[in-house]
Amino acid sequence: MKKEDYEVFGISVENIRNKNESQVIRHMRELIPQFPEFDYCSICIQDVYALSLNQLSPRYIQSGTIVLKKELTEEDFKDIVEDSIEQVLKNKNHPA
Numbered sequence: 001m002k003k004e005d006y007e008v009f010g011i012s013v014e015n016i017r018n019k020n021e022s023q024v025i026r027h028m029r030e031l032i033p034q035f036p037e038f039d040y041c042s043i044c045i046q047d048v049y050a051l052s053l054n055q056l057s058p059r060y061i062q063s064g065t066i067v068l069k070k071e072l073t074e075e076d077f078k079d080i081v082e083d084s085i086e087q088v089l090k091n092k093n094h095p096a
């Protein structure tokens with residue numbers, strides 16, 4: 001994607017995206033080796049990455065009528081990436 005693809009009314013949201021992406025990548029490197037059945041093919045790696053990024057968005061906490069954005073912790077990223085690895089292992093996108 002081009003840099004301007006990350007702009008909304010001239011404001012760049014690229015940093016927020018990059019921050020989450022690099023956290024997901026770091027946790028993938030750390031957590032995937034804990035799953036001996038993971039096959040390390042490009043389809044599975046990309047699926048874990050895409051699933052993890054998809055799960056980052058709905059992390060909001062409701063406080064009364066105001067929805068506050070919850071700051072993602074190390075533990076949140078770990079849970080999200082672990083959950084994505086498990087989902088990919090359960091529903092492989094390619095024949096075994």
Ligand SMILES: [Zn+2]
Pocket residue numbers: 039040041042043044045092094
């Ligand atoms: Zn695979």
